[in-house]
Amino acid sequence: MLEITRLNVRFGGAHVLRDVSVAVTHGQIHGLIGPNGSGKTTLLNAISGFVDCTGTITLDGRRLNGLAAHRRVGKGLGRTFQNPKAPDDMTVADLLRLGEHQTRTLQWHTVAFRPWKAAHQRHMFAKRCEQALTSLGLSPDLLERELGTIASGDLKMIDIARALMVRPRLLVLDEPTSGMNDHEIELLRTRLEWLRESGLSVLIVEHNVRVVTDICDRITVLSGGGILAEGSPREVFQRPDVIDAYLGEDEGKSPESPPASLEDTR
Numbered sequence: 001m002l003e004i005t006r007l008n009v010r011f012g013g014a015h016v017l018r019d020v021s022v023a024v025t026h027g028q029i030h031g032l033i034g035p036n037g038s039g040k041t042t043l044l045n046a047i048s049g050f051v052d053c054t055g056t057i058t059l060d061g062r063r064l065n066g067l068a069a070h071r072r073v074g075k076g077l078g079r080t081f082q083n084p085k086a087p088d089d090m091t092v093a094d095l096l097r098l099g100e101h102q103t104r105t106l107q108w109h110t111v112a113f114r115p116w117k118a119a120h121q122r123h124m125f126a127k128r129c130e131q132a133l134t135s136l137g138l139s140p141d142l143l144e145r146e147l148g149t150i151a152s153g154d155l156k157m158i159d160i161a162r163a164l165m166v167r168p169r170l171l172v173l174d175e176p177t178s179g180m181n182d183h184e185i186e187l188l189r190t191r192l193e194w195l196r197e198s199g200l201s202v203l204i205v206e207h208n209v210r211v212v213t214d215i216c217d218r219i220t221v222l223s224g225g226g227i228l229a230e231g232s233p234r235e236v237f238q239r240p241d242v243i244d245a246y247l248g249e250d251e252g253k254s255p256e257s258p259p260a261s262l263e264d265t266r
């Protein structure tokens, strides 16, 4: 479904991604892991259209290269951010409307001259908001709450709901579990599995190795801007060079509990 071929990204003299090729299969959860600074977020930014790159990126056979970020959303790409930021006084409904705005907009002339149609569209929007929230185990009661009053774990889930509002074919998640407690991580895990069952494909950057090994069908490991390994979680975490790449990280920035999780995969 997503095919990335020989992708390169340079920031001035820094060659941050080198000949990276990744294929995400339809209906699978594909993990993207690697030490800090290995280029994971840069790869997501290249896919989403936020940084320039060379190489090719196709989604369902359609080339994304050269398209602006919002046009890629229209092609079926939903994306969340590592640290989502929005004004504290914005409501959850406003945020979800922002997501949907990329693919559907209520036109002024509809409001002015066809108010019954505008009312129907508002009703459908409210239903889609409820669906997006409940599909992630969140209450529709959150819709009128201001973002500043919501806990960080729920905010990450609401950002995923925003991405779901465009009805993506591929959902791209950047470290969704950071800021979540164990209960929220477990909820996210089951909800992502449920979304996969319903046909959604997911590309997930994640530091929590237990989450990655539990939910991912395939994993790509980045190191120093290049691909170090690719395969099933079991295959990848049995490789000594992958274990070295993780255990060689700076203290305090290493992925959560890698040694225990690595043992689980053997």
Ligand SMILES: Nc1ncnc2c1ncn2[C@@H]1O[C@H](COP(=O)(O)OP(=O)(O)OP(=O)(O)O)[C@@H](O)[C@H]1O
Binding pocket: 011, 014, 016, 034, 035, 036, 037, 038, 039, 040, 041, 042, 043
């Ligand atoms: N806009 C930029 N200009 C210059 N260098 C950048 C830019 N963005 C990222 N980099 C560099 O590119 C490299 C990869 O960064 P990136 O954020 O993609 O890594 P990452 O694997 O996502 O790291 P982390 O796990 O810490 O989020 C790093 O060395 C970073 O300093």
